[in-house]
Amino acid sequence: MSSATFRIWRGNADGGAFEDYTTEVSEGMVVLDAVHQIQAEKANDLAVRWNCKAGKCGSCSAEVNGNPKLMCMTRLNSLPLDQPVTIEPMQTFPLIRDLVTDVSWNYEVKKRIKQFAPRAPDAPDGSWRVEQYDVERVQEFRKCIECFLCQDVCHVLRDHRLHDKFIGPRYFVYTAALEMQVLDTADRVNDLANEHGVGYCNITKCCTKVCPEEITITDNAIIPLKERVVDEMYDPLTKMLRMFRG
Amino acid sequence: MTYESFEYDVLVIGAGGAGLRAAIEASSAGVSVGLVCKSLLGKAHTVMAEGGMAAALGNVDDRDDWKVHFADTMRGGQYLNSWRMAELHAQEAPARARELEAWGAVFDRTKDGKILQRNFGGHKYPRLAHVGDRTGLEMIRTLQDHGIHQGINVHMECTIIELLKNGDRVVGAFGYDREKGRFRLFTARAVVLASGGIGRAFKVTSNSWEYTGDGHALAYRAGAELMDMEFVQFHPTGMVWPPSVRGILVTEGVRGEGGVLRNSDGKRFMFEDIPDAYKSSTADDEEEGWKYTQGDKNSRRPPELLTRDHVARCIVREIKEGRGSPHGGVFLDIAWIKERLPNGAEHIKKKLPSMYHQFKQLAGIDITQEPMEVGPTTHYVMGGIRVDADTQMSTVRGLFAAGECAAGLHGANRLGGNSLSDLLVFGQRAGQYAAAFAKEQTTAAINSDEVEAAARHALEPFEREGSDAEGPYQVQFDLQDMMQAQVGIVRSEGEIQKAVDGFPGLHQRANRVGVQGNREYNAGWHTALDLRNLLMVAEAVARSAILRKESRGAHFREDHLEKDPEQGKLNTVIRQGTGGEMDVVQETLAPIRDDLQQIIEDNK
Structure with a gap:
């Protein structure tokens, strides 16, 4: 057994400070284990959000040594333990307390995106016939566990605070999953351009780098959506046709 | 004191698969619905389900139908099941699976474009609709994304601490929000409990902090009966190392895809003890078992796919008798299939992506190269709130229960894959009947x-x-x-x-x-x-x-x-006795209907 020090943010919207906690660490431990140990031994009221502890629910997002991470999937042996490990809440969302932030904005954003609208079923029992090849493209996006780390790191939200005009990487992935679903009939391109601010993304790929599910957010979701917007709204031929049709 | 108050026709407590499905159903029946979840929406334990959802669609093997599914469920439950629930479940699961697709779920496909189904322990035919090994995520996200457009009022991070009664009827609930710790008072004409399990009563568990038996205890204190609480499922394969991840689930899908269990002597010990009820349906040798996992319809299942209770006990025996792995489990080997499949490593990553990820990140083990160490983990409670099979109403008026917190469907042991289908079938029923009940009631006063x-x-x-x-x-x-x-x-x-x-x-x-x-x-x-x-x-x-x-x-x-x-x-x-003591009694099961008994006999 050895010990390590964790520098954890304590406080609420009114203010706070880092506090150091030293605790025993053992082989295989992850950051969330250390936080739980501190909570049980030294700080019963330490606020931390978590559920599955297996990288599947996306609840325990935080910034570990400045990097957006799931605490349950960050092993201590991947961090230098000869100096304090800094753990602080996500910066893009309002702080509730300690490591917990108010992520309700994300849930509101999702409601504004047109929901799935399938074509008529292919078979009398109400089912469809779809190729595996066609589902795989969408399945990548549907791996998303809604940890909101991509939203946390996106500078349009984090630095420019454009929460009113820009839905963020998570919801471009969500939109892409709907737009590329072969059964879907709804059209979200106009919303993407005018309401959801896809144009604000300047493809720095920060979101892709932090995604714990390794979804290629920028290349596979956002860029194709930008292309759809350009094709449908700014393509000269389409534009002309639209003028004729009124 | 005054409290933040809310009034609904139907209040659903719990927002996993069963709670969401109940809320959607109640809402579409035209009543107002409140949905309370202990965590954020979409994080409930359903998200952890990996293998799939059992439904006799017959897409992979057309010999399958609801009768075979019914018989499998009863055999798995050792005939203690509510036969009526097992019947409804087997009959309605296919429609519930197809409905998910209509709401946007993206299942893996067969070659002819239908929903693909995989083998699982205790199921005679390939029956589990799935999405790789993250079926639960697909299901909860589909319900969530559909549900948010249904006008349901969601109370995230809110915990109910007491049900409120007026006479013999449940008329509301009282709880607090996590954020500020403020109390919240809910008035409701009907309440649906969909609060999940009790795994946190044990040290080694696949369950998160939420699973503290809230629904069971709320119902019990409100005077409802619980049933068959001795039946707790220990899933045979949880992670055992490193210590901090002990108990995290390793999907049965690993064995469904050809993974085998070995002891420290390298022996496939599951061949040594096959229960009589399963002798005729279990492979004679390793070759036959392998063929079964690869879809050969003339082969029988390998013993690794026997029911969870049996596999868990065999693992305990090996460990106790000194043939365990270094960290107190046994070996689960999927890497060996590379001997049989030319692109084995890629195949494993494709079929079991989240298992690959989980072991790589948490244990530093590449499952395409080396075996996993696994041991039993507390996973699920078959027992729960006693409900009417058709309506899901508990023994207290106005109080309904669905999903893991309800008893009956699974009897003495649940088959893998029957949980996700349970959530949908009985979530739907609870929502429907709770809405109907609510429409007949007036709002009652809260004490x-x-x-x-x-x-x-x-x-x-x-x-x-x-x-x-x-x-x-x-x-x-x-x-x-x-x-x-x-x-x-x-x-x-x-x-x-x-x-x-x-x-x-x-x-x-x-x-x-x-x-x-x-x-x-x-x-x-x-x-x-x-x-x-x-x-x-x-x-x-x-x-x-x-x-x-x-x-x-x-x-x-x-x-x-x-x-x-x-x-x-x-x-x-x-049930709770008049003096507050816990009364435990045994009651005789209702005799099974003749036609259902015949289905069991036909499938023996």
Whole structure:
């Protein structure tokens, strides 16, 4: 057994400070284990959000040594333990307390995106016939566990605070999953351009780098959506046709 | 005191698969619906389900139909199941699966473009609709994304601490929000409990902090009956190393895709002990078992795919007799299929992506190259709130239950894949009948004394702050240790009695715990409040386990090794006595309908 020090943010919207906690660490431990140990031994009221502890629910997002991470999937042996490990809440969302932030904005954003609208079923029992090849493209996006780390790191939200005009990487992935679903009939391109601010993304790929599910957010979701917007709204031929049709 | 108040026709408590499905159904029946979840929306335990959802679609093997699924479920449950629930479940699961697709779920496909189905323990034919090994995520996200457009009012991070009654009827609920610790008062014409399981009563579990038996305990305190609480499923394959991940689930899908269990001698020990009921449907040798996992319809399943209770006990035997792996488990090997499949490593990553990810990140093990170490983990409770099979109403008027917190469907042991289908089939039914019930009722008055008492009780731990009061965590740890040691996979009268004798002391300690800090997002306070529920359900498990003097399904008694045909006709029923004591009795099962008995015989 050895010990390590964790520098954890304590406080609420009114203010706070880092506090150091030293605790025993053992082989295989992850950051969330250390936080739980501190909570049980030294700080019963330490606020931390978590559920599955297996990288599947996306609840325990935080910034570990400045990097957006799931605490349950960050092993201590991947961090230098000869100096304090800094753990602080996500910066893009309002702080509730300690490591917990108010992520309700994300849930509101999702409601504004047109929901799935399938074509008529292919078979009398109400089912469809779809190729595996066609589902795989969408399945990548549907791996998303809604940890909101991509939203946390996106500078349009984090630095420019454009929460009113820009839905963020998570919801471009969500939109892409709907737009590329072969059964879907709804059209979200106009919303993407005018309401959801896809144009604000300047493809720095920060979101892709932090995604714990390794979804290629920028290349596979956002860029194709930008292309759809350009094709449908700014393509000269389409534009002309639209003028004729009124 | 005044509280933030809400009024709904139907209040659903719990927002996993069953709660979401119930809320969607109630809402589409035209009533107002409130949905309370202990965590954020979409994070409930359903998200952890990996293998798939059992439904006799017959897409991969057209010999499958609801009758075979019914017979499999009854055999798996050792005939203690509610046969009516098993019938409804098998009949309605296909429609519930197709409906998910209509709401946007993206299942893996067969070559002709239908929903693909995979093999699983105890299911005669490939029956589990799935998405790789993250089916639960697909399901909860689909329900969530559909549900948010249905006008359901969602209360995230809100915990219910008491149900409220008017006469013999449940008319509301009282709870607090995590963020500020403010109390919330809900008035409702019908309440649906969909609160999941009790895994946190044990030390090694695949369940998260939420699974403290809240629904079970709320219903019990409101006067409802619980049933068959001795049946706790220990999933055979949880991670055992490193220590911090002990208990995290390793999907049965690994074995469905050809993974095998070996002991430290390298031997496939599952071939050594095959129960009589499954002899005719189990492979004779390794070759036949392999062919089965690769879809050969003339082969029978490998013994690794026997029911979970049996596989778990065989693993315990190997470990006890000194043939375990270095960290106290056995080996689960999927890497070996590379000998049979030219692109084996890629195949594993494609079929089991989240398992690959989980072991790589948490244990530093590449499952395409080396075996995993696995051992049993507390996974699921078959027992729960006693409900009417058709309507899901409990024995208290206006109180419904669906999903893991309800009893009946799974009997003495649940088959893998039957949980996700359970959530949808009975979530839908609970929502439908709760809405119908609500329409017939008027809003009843809430007894404010009852509410005040609940509020005072909830705040007591703060009053003990600073004194020499014990914190809540140690009490929880001691309960978990006790249940793990004395009411675990292998049970005996003497051991269970020790646990039963331990409860009064734990109750006393729980009533005296103190918490630090204030009411804002205070995990210590939440743990202190959950303790009462956890102790109640743990005691129900122990007292039921002592009464069933036989070994059946997940309940294994080393002092009563055999099945007792007489006990096989009895359900264990728990209710709160008039003096507050826990009454445990055995009641005779309703005789099965002749046509259903015939289906069982035809499928033997």
